[in-house]
Amino acid sequence: MAKLTQNQLDYFEEFGFLPVKNVFDPEKVTDPIIEEYHGVLDNLAEELFKDGKISSKFEEFPFGKRLTKIMQETHENHAGYFDFSLPFQGVKEDTPCWFGPAVFNALVNEQILDVVESIIGSEVYSNPVQHVRIKPPEREIPKNEHGQSILGATIWHQDHGVVTEEADETNMLTVWFPLLDAPVESGPLKVVPGSHKGELLTHCNDYKIPGVREIPENLFDADGAVPVPMEKGGVVLLHKRTVHGSLSNVSDNIRWSFDLRYNPIGQHTGREIFPGFIARSKENPDKEFRDSKKWKDTWMETRKIMAKLNQEGGDVDVPFGRWDGEFPECA
Ligand SMILES: O=C(O)CCC(=O)C(=O)O
Ligand SMILES: [Fe+2]
Secondary structure, three states, X not given: OOOOOHHXXXXXXXXXXXXXXXXXXOOOXXXXXXXXXXXXXXXXXXXXXXXXXXXXXXXXXXXXXXXXXXXXXXXXXXXXXXXXXXOOOOOOOOOOOOOOHHHHHHHOOHHHHHHHHHHXXXXXXXXXXXXXXXXXXXXXXXXXXXXXXXXXXXXXXXXXXXXXXXXXXXXXEEEEEEOOOEOHHHOOEEEOXXXXXXXXXXXXXXXXXXXXXXXXXXXXXXXXXXXXXXXXXXXEEEEOOOOEEEOOOOOOOOEEEEEEEEEEXXXXXXXXXXXXXXXXXXXXXXXXXXXXXXXXXXXXXXXXXXXXXXXOOOOOOOOOOOOOOXXXXXX
């Protein structure tokens, strides 16, 4: 297996992140995902056109431009349509999402799992905190009523802060990778080296931007942040307490990435209502889950369950966060 070197492990321990180039073959892993998402975008365009929400299906445009056109006409980012996850609130039985075979293939890619194993050991669980992010050039994206891009840079946070308290002791590792080259101008991750050695910091709701939760910059060394550009085929590893966000996409292309998470089998995922699975086990290799159809089915079951919980205006039946309430740091 392509294990990380001692130097790489030391770097991760010291700085709380690690860029690793050439982990997997993009032609085998991410290109098929791009292909798959062309179909997803076709479906979206078809639906919106049928509903009279867009003036054209924009079939003549390449993927990024087409998505941008759709966002410009609808003033919606349609992020959920592409995501292999679900919202925390207001899920319906037909809430859009995407759990395609090419996506699953990335979650169980052996080269990625080799890297993960180097950090968390050989008993690897695929944690369901996972997303795709497809961000058009920021200057082309509509703004919301607060003057904020409807799909802009990711604000400062720690991934530890997005899971529930039950996962406080979980050794969760984030694996971020681009589907297209992600140079600095495309808005890759930015991280604060060494910030993982501190505590879980307070995440403030509506701190600068209404509806957005972030860590105030006076709680960490924001000036010490560094961008982490990455080419396709490479991954960026993040410790769960490393403070990070993303830069803005000031390029002419879309910035397209996956962020996956893994933890040792048996530890709490921090989002237990969403389904995870055993991605690798040296102890019980027969338990390794490799059925993309079943994976999709488990999420479709979850969608049905979620459609009865956490509805708008109703009770919070299943909490997803820990930052409700007032914190002195947020004043
Ligand atoms: O890709 C982004 O903009 C943010 C990703 C992120 O926060 C993560 O991978 O944990
Ligand atoms: Fe994150």
